[in-house]
Amino acid sequence: MAPPPGGRRPGGPNGPGGAPQGGPGRPGVPPRRPGEERTTQLPPVNRPPQREPDLLTHREPEDEFLLAGGVDDEDEYYDDEPELTEEEERRLRKKKIWKRVRIGAFVALGLMLLGPVIAVAIAYPLVDWPKPEEIAADQNKTITLQYADNSEMTKITAPGENRTMLTYEEIPETVKHAVLAAEDADFYENPGFDAKAILRAAWFQVTSGSGGGSGLTQQYIKKATGKEDPTLTRKFTEVVKAFKMSNESDHNTILTAYLNTVYFGRGANGFKAAAQVYYKKDMKDLTPSEAALIAAMIQTPSWSEDKEHSQKQWKYVMGQMLQKNWIDQAYYDAQQWPTPLPFAETQPKSLDGPRGLIVDQIQAALEEEKTGVTFEQAQKTGVTIQTSIDPKMQAAAEEAVDEIMVKGGQPEALKTSLTAIDPTSGAVRAYWGGRDGRGSFDYAKGTLQEPGSSFKAFDLVAALQNGKGLGTTYDGTSPRKFPGVATPIRNSGNDNSCGKECPVRTAMIKSLNTVFYDMVVNDVGVAKTVKAAHQAGIPDQVNIGNGPKKLLVGEDGGTPNGGISLGGDQAVVRPFDMASAYATFAARGVYRAPFFIVKITGPDGAVLYQHADQPISAFDPDQSKSQDIADNVTDVLKEIPKSSNIPCAGGRECAGKTGTHELSESAGQGAGLNSKAWMVGYTPSISAAVWVGRNEGNLPIRDKSGSNIFGSGVPGKIWQAFMNKALAGTQMERFAKAKPLNQYNPPAKSNPPSSSQPANNQPTQPTDDPTRPTQPRTTDPNEPCTGFLCPPTTGGRTTTTTPKPKPGDPPPGDGTSP
Known part of the structure; x- marks a missing residue:
C-alpha cells in the first residue's frame, strides 16, 4: 500500500534509523512492511481531500484562472500576508x-x-510654395456685374492688368524699406518665419483672441494662396511652406515675389500698379512718405479710402522706418499725410456717371455684407456678381433727378441723392449718389445730415410703444418755452391753428414742432426715441471715410438732447439709411438689412455666395405688435404726400414725411432759411429717400427762382417723379388697415385739423431748429474741410447745439434726469 499523499518515511532519508537510499531489489535495502509503519504521519482528517488530477482537456474555468497565475478564495484562506489598513491602501493607490x-x-x-x-x-516634401509667375497669371481677372434681372451691368478690370514682373534690382530701396517697415522689419534676420510671433498667434488661438504671427514670407504664402482662415492647421501649413521657400530661395527673391503679387487696395496687385492707382507715379519717383502710405494698406486694403485709418497706418510705417534708420528724424518731422489722388482719377473706367458709384458700392459690399469673398479674391477668381439693382428703377431714378434738377434748371450748387429699397427683401433697387462717377463723393452713403421733421416718424414709434396714440393730445401752440432751453420752440410760421389740445395725428400732418418736442422731452423720453430710430433701421455706427462714427448720441457719447425730437442737433443720419428705416414701415414692422449683392458665382458656375433673407421684428418681439405700430405710423403718414401736393399718380396709395433743417441766427443773412430738405416715402413695394443740400454744408438752399427750398419742393418733386416712373404699370397696392393702438381718436373737444393749405404748403414745413444755436462755423486749422465732408460734431461744419441751461434750470433731455 502506497503512503498517503504528503507522507514520508520515518527518519527521513538517511536519518536516524534510516536505511541507505535505493529502489526495490537494491542491495542493503530491506523490503517494505506497511503494517509495521507508524500511523501518526497520516494526513489530518480536517484537511480538504486532494482532488484527483483532471485531464487537460477537462479543466474547469477556475483552473485556467489558477494556471494563469490567479488567486482563488482557497488560496486567500491560506494567505499569511497581513491585510492593509485603509490608510495604507489609499497611499498605495x-x-x-x-x-x-x-x-x-x-x-x-x-x-x-x-x-x-x-x-x-x-x-x-508634400507641400510647395507658390511661384510668383503663376500667381501673377491668376490675378487681375475680370469681374462681371449684373443687374437683378441677370442682364450685364459692366465689367471691372484691375489696374495694371498686363503688368510685367519686376526684378529685385528694379525695385527702389525706398519701396523695399517701406514694405519691410509695414510687414516684417526683421525679415532678413529670420528663417522665413518669426517663432515668437507664431507662438503669440497660437496663444491668441487658444485664448480666443486675435492676432497674427506671420512674417513677410508667411504673408506672401497667405496672400498668394488666398487661404487666410485663422486656424492652427492653416498656420502650420503656411509655416512649412515658408520654411521650404526660404530653403529653396533667398531673401531678395522672396521680397521681390512679395512686391510683385501682394494686393494694395484700389484694385492694384503689385507695388508697380499700386504706385499708379495712388499717385500716378512710377515706383522710382515715389517719396519715402508716399511709399509708406501704399505699404500701410497691405494689412487692410479694403480700408484704403478711409482717411482716418490710412493716416494711422501711415504714421506707424513712418515710425518703423525711422526706428530702422531708413529715414532720418528731420524728414520724419517734416512730413504730413501724403494725400493720394482721388479714387475716380486712377481707376479703369467701367461705368460713368451715377452708375459708377454703384460699382463702388458693390466693391464695398463684398466686405460689408460678409459675403466671404473679398474684392481681392473676386479679382483672382473672375467672379460674376448679380446685384440687387433693378434696371427699370435705376433708370427711373436717373430720369427723375435729371428732370427736376437739370431740365428744371435748378442751380448747380444744389446736390442731391436718391435711394430706393424693396421693403419685402431689403434689396437696393435704385441708387443715385452723385453725378461724377466712380470714386467721386457719394451723397447717399458718404454724408451725415440732419433729417429734420422726417425724423418725427421715429418719435411717433416711441410714443406708440409707450402707451400713446394718434389721438393723444398735446399743446400745439407756438412759441412755447421749455425748461433748460433758452430759445422758445416754434412751429413753422408760428402756426397756432391746432390749439392747446392738438392730436398727434394733426400735429404730424402739420409738422408742429411744439407737439413733438413736448412729447419726446417731457413724456416719452429721448432715449426711447433714439431706440425706436435704431429699431427702424438707423445704424448704431457708420463709416463715412473719417473713421467709424456712432449715430444719435450726445457730444459725450450718451443720450442726445431734446433737439433730436425735431431731427436737429445730434440727429444726423445718412440719406441711404432713411430709405432703409422707412422700408420697415412699409414692411409692416419687419426690418431687413439693405443689401446690394444677391449672388456671387465662380467661373465654373459654382455659387460662392447667396443672399439669405433675415427678417427681424423691429418694434416689438411680438410681430403682431410690431405690425400694429408700423401700421399706425403709416395710417397718418399716408395723408402727407397728398397734403404736400406730391401725391403718387393714379390715386396710388403712398406714405411719407417731408423734412427741413433751418439755419441758425449765426448764419447771418441766411438765418431762417433751410440748409437741407428731405422727402422720404413709400408704398408697400418700394421705399425711397431724397435729400437736397450743398457741398459747403450749412448754407441756404434756394431753387431756381431764389426761393427757400422745403421738403415738398425740389426733393419732393424728385421723389414724386421717381415713384411714378418706377411704379408705372405695376399693381395698385393699398396699405393694410391699421389696428387702432392706445388713444386712436382725439377727445371730442379737440380742434379739428385745419383743411386750409397755402398754395405752396411752405408754412406747414417745420423749422427743425428749435434752439436757434449761436455757435459759429468752425474749421480744422491743420486741414481745412468744407461742408459735410467733415464729421458733423467736430470741425468743418456747423452743428446745431442746445445752449447750456441757466443755473437752476432743469437739464435738457428726456425729462427723467435727476
Missing part, C-alpha cells in the same frame, strides 16, 4: 496614480518635442 501621471507627462513632453518635428518632416 495614490502612489500608482502619480506613477501613471509621471509616465503620461513624459510621453506628452516627448510628443510635444518630437511631434512638430515629425509633422514638419512629413509635410515638407
Whole structure:
C-alpha cells in the first residue's frame, strides 16, 4: 500500500534509523512492511481531500484562472500576508496614480518635442510654395456685374492688368524699406518665419483672441494662396511652406515675389500698379512718405479710402522706418499725410456717371455684407456678381433727378441723392449718389445730415410703444418755452391753428414742432426715441471715410438732447439709411438689412455666395405688435404726400414725411432759411429717400427762382417723379388697415385739423431748429474741410447745439434726469 499523499518515511532519508537510499531489489535495502509503519504521519482528517488530477482537456474555468497565475478564495484562506489598513491602501493607490501621471507627462513632453518635428518632416516634401509667375497669371481677372434681372451691368478690370514682373534690382530701396517697415522689419534676420510671433498667434488661438504671427514670407504664402482662415492647421501649413521657400530661395527673391503679387487696395496687385492707382507715379519717383502710405494698406486694403485709418497706418510705417534708420528724424518731422489722388482719377473706367458709384458700392459690399469673398479674391477668381439693382428703377431714378434738377434748371450748387429699397427683401433697387462717377463723393452713403421733421416718424414709434396714440393730445401752440432751453420752440410760421389740445395725428400732418418736442422731452423720453430710430433701421455706427462714427448720441457719447425730437442737433443720419428705416414701415414692422449683392458665382458656375433673407421684428418681439405700430405710423403718414401736393399718380396709395433743417441766427443773412430738405416715402413695394443740400454744408438752399427750398419742393418733386416712373404699370397696392393702438381718436373737444393749405404748403414745413444755436462755423486749422465732408460734431461744419441751461434750470433731455 502506497503512503498517503504528503507522507514520508520515518527518519527521513538517511536519518536516524534510516536505511541507505535505493529502489526495490537494491542491495542493503530491506523490503517494505506497511503494517509495521507508524500511523501518526497520516494526513489530518480536517484537511480538504486532494482532488484527483483532471485531464487537460477537462479543466474547469477556475483552473485556467489558477494556471494563469490567479488567486482563488482557497488560496486567500491560506494567505499569511497581513491585510492593509485603509490608510495604507489609499497611499498605495495614490502612489500608482502619480506613477501613471509621471509616465503620461513624459510621453506628452516627448510628443510635444518630437511631434512638430515629425509633422514638419512629413509635410515638407508634400507641400510647395507658390511661384510668383503663376500667381501673377491668376490675378487681375475680370469681374462681371449684373443687374437683378441677370442682364450685364459692366465689367471691372484691375489696374495694371498686363503688368510685367519686376526684378529685385528694379525695385527702389525706398519701396523695399517701406514694405519691410509695414510687414516684417526683421525679415532678413529670420528663417522665413518669426517663432515668437507664431507662438503669440497660437496663444491668441487658444485664448480666443486675435492676432497674427506671420512674417513677410508667411504673408506672401497667405496672400498668394488666398487661404487666410485663422486656424492652427492653416498656420502650420503656411509655416512649412515658408520654411521650404526660404530653403529653396533667398531673401531678395522672396521680397521681390512679395512686391510683385501682394494686393494694395484700389484694385492694384503689385507695388508697380499700386504706385499708379495712388499717385500716378512710377515706383522710382515715389517719396519715402508716399511709399509708406501704399505699404500701410497691405494689412487692410479694403480700408484704403478711409482717411482716418490710412493716416494711422501711415504714421506707424513712418515710425518703423525711422526706428530702422531708413529715414532720418528731420524728414520724419517734416512730413504730413501724403494725400493720394482721388479714387475716380486712377481707376479703369467701367461705368460713368451715377452708375459708377454703384460699382463702388458693390466693391464695398463684398466686405460689408460678409459675403466671404473679398474684392481681392473676386479679382483672382473672375467672379460674376448679380446685384440687387433693378434696371427699370435705376433708370427711373436717373430720369427723375435729371428732370427736376437739370431740365428744371435748378442751380448747380444744389446736390442731391436718391435711394430706393424693396421693403419685402431689403434689396437696393435704385441708387443715385452723385453725378461724377466712380470714386467721386457719394451723397447717399458718404454724408451725415440732419433729417429734420422726417425724423418725427421715429418719435411717433416711441410714443406708440409707450402707451400713446394718434389721438393723444398735446399743446400745439407756438412759441412755447421749455425748461433748460433758452430759445422758445416754434412751429413753422408760428402756426397756432391746432390749439392747446392738438392730436398727434394733426400735429404730424402739420409738422408742429411744439407737439413733438413736448412729447419726446417731457413724456416719452429721448432715449426711447433714439431706440425706436435704431429699431427702424438707423445704424448704431457708420463709416463715412473719417473713421467709424456712432449715430444719435450726445457730444459725450450718451443720450442726445431734446433737439433730436425735431431731427436737429445730434440727429444726423445718412440719406441711404432713411430709405432703409422707412422700408420697415412699409414692411409692416419687419426690418431687413439693405443689401446690394444677391449672388456671387465662380467661373465654373459654382455659387460662392447667396443672399439669405433675415427678417427681424423691429418694434416689438411680438410681430403682431410690431405690425400694429408700423401700421399706425403709416395710417397718418399716408395723408402727407397728398397734403404736400406730391401725391403718387393714379390715386396710388403712398406714405411719407417731408423734412427741413433751418439755419441758425449765426448764419447771418441766411438765418431762417433751410440748409437741407428731405422727402422720404413709400408704398408697400418700394421705399425711397431724397435729400437736397450743398457741398459747403450749412448754407441756404434756394431753387431756381431764389426761393427757400422745403421738403415738398425740389426733393419732393424728385421723389414724386421717381415713384411714378418706377411704379408705372405695376399693381395698385393699398396699405393694410391699421389696428387702432392706445388713444386712436382725439377727445371730442379737440380742434379739428385745419383743411386750409397755402398754395405752396411752405408754412406747414417745420423749422427743425428749435434752439436757434449761436455757435459759429468752425474749421480744422491743420486741414481745412468744407461742408459735410467733415464729421458733423467736430470741425468743418456747423452743428446745431442746445445752449447750456441757466443755473437752476432743469437739464435738457428726456425729462427723467435727476
